[in-house]
Amino acid sequence: MSIAKVEPLLTTRNVSGPFDYRLPEAMSEVEVGSVLVVPFGRRRVVGVVVGLADRSDLPQDRLAEPLEALEAGVPPELVGLGRWVGEEYCSTTSRGLGLVLPPGVGTGAEARRVRPLVELEVEATEKGLRTISGGGRLGLRQRAVLRALAAGPKLARQLAASAGSDRATLRRLEARGLVETREVERRRRHRSPGVGAVREGVELTADQRAGLDAVLAALPDEGKASSTRSFLLHGVTGSGKTEIYLEAARATLARGRGAIVLVPEIALTPQTMDRFRRRFGDSVALLHSRMPAGARYDEWRRLRSGEARICVGPRSVVFAPVVDPGLIVIDEEHDSSYKQESDPRYDAREVARRRAADVGAVLVCGTATPRPESWHELERLELPSRVDGRRLPPVEIVDMRGGIRGPLHPTTREAFNEVAREGGKAILLINRRGWSTHLTCRSCGHAWECPHCDVSLVLHRDGGLRCHHCGHAETKPRSCPECSSVTIARVGSGTQRVEAELAERLAPLEIFRLDSDSAASRGHAEVLSRFESARSGVLVGTQMVAKGHDFPDVTLSVILDADAALRLPDFRSEERTFSLITQLAGRSGRGAAGGRVLVQALATGAPSIRHAAMHDSAGFLAQELERRRALRYPPFSHLIEIALAGTDEARVESSAETMRELVADRISADDELLGPAPLFRLRGKHRRRLLLKSGRRHETVAAVRDAVATTVRDRALRELAISVDVDPQ
């Protein structure tokens, strides 16, 4: 008897498999990774086979049979990875497995399923070909069909268009033995430019060569396990990192292995995808959530079958079914989009490390602004200069203390005037959208806040007040609800206000705005390409302007309120500030005109700002690592955050205390448990947070998982939302 151990893909936390199912003769091909539809209680659910056995501990008559096996199964390697994610990120096995499923296989009974697209292909037989040349008796349509087929097989769809045939015509021809038909699978393509593989020959620089050689030396041959090597490829934008990824991928393919290339948000990184496409043509599969389900499914299957050997895409492609991956690249490894912010809250960089270790692949993490974790842990490869030999632009820190009126310092205003006079391009980054960050009453100090969240409402250009956390919207007040005064001050500036101010000051110079509000109506790509093709203008936007794109003709880059993040109580603030300034500086001044970078800040002496101004990554990271060591932050510990949320504040408070005790009982003496500390109220929910710092990730995660499982069983805690975030960002 064959038994399949099946993990049903349920969303609840309190059922854990796997469960045994008896495999009927017809399902003898089921293996680990097969996706089945199984009866579960009174429901039908999708499940993944995680093991096979000859016998079950359950009596025969208690064992059910699966109802169906789906066409596409998951590679066994990914079954292991999915289970690991479910466990390591304090989620569930089924949610972890949900990450590795073929696209379109939903979980639960209503599983929306995608199937291969099958079409009818028609080919003329010998007899059919003789009939047209020999002038046999044929109807008008039949003759047209056979003529069309003289050049080779065609799809029924094409014949309908060109020869006006219908199903009946084809059936009659087939009955007479003049044509044969068969079903073929058609690949659904997504915006396929239809490019072939083009080799853009570049001669690598000495630094690139050295980096590539190190990676190649670590690449294992097909089927050979080896100890994994992980590299940090540190180089500014334009230093030739992508060229190394491309060459490393080529070498990996030559050794018979596949490659995975992770890029940050899709909207901001089409170039990397295009370059892989151009170089490797159809061997590259693209996978991302904005593709239609059919195209995604077909790309997935091309990878699964080994027809496509390279997969490029955002964080989720760390789970792509690339056969025998020998190389995993993480481009812009500092980017926070690699962390998934919903359950399972995995970090694709950690998952990539795990997968690389599992399969003996080389990991290459590239960036201009390494995370302290990577700087500390990975083997470094340096690309110290730009390929074009240009120097990085000088960075000037502009001190905003001392009552500067308006968002722009006189120095900054003068720099923009110069751009307007001389006709160049500039980028301005301000990491806040909207018009004003908040409103206050000048008479009594009343501040307008969101009724559901403890945050200020942001004034937008259209006159609406909006909460950027929950979407609550209301109209701009005419008077103060507390004192009826009509003098209401608009405080702070966002992208819209800066856009308007620049438009007025620099007219007729064109201003382009890029933030999530503008992107909602026009799309990122469109704004960026309009700016790119304009002769001159200013691009104003949130951090999106510092990502992914290079504009060779930008001569001025400005960042406003560069130290805004430093005012937040977050141990990554310094790292983020350094990264933002460096990324922005790296994207400008690449053309012949050179460039200038202005950084407006109040805390002008902050280490992140000073080091970024000197383009000194090594100095910044050394200092930042010392600080982290002293405070015991990653990479010197693992962080686990437990958040509780509920509508009744007293209840949330007391539950947080209970949770603290449950966790404290289970962790080791070396682990540090902080909190509960309040987080701001969000969407009407009061929140508390516990933070764990631990040196033993796996054990501590297990302890937390156990504590959470206990609370799930506790009635008093049941109505609370509890979330666990391992490696929080």
Ligand code: ADP
């Ligand atoms: P990064 O990924 O670090 O931003 P890229 O690999 O994109 O750098 O290189 C920047 C530009 O320089 C690209 O247009 C690329 O085609 C070109 N380039 C890279 N390496 C070389 C080289 N060795 N010789 C000439 N051009 C190169």
Ligand code: ZN
């Ligand atoms: Zn008032």
Ligand code: ZN
């Ligand atoms: Zn709100």
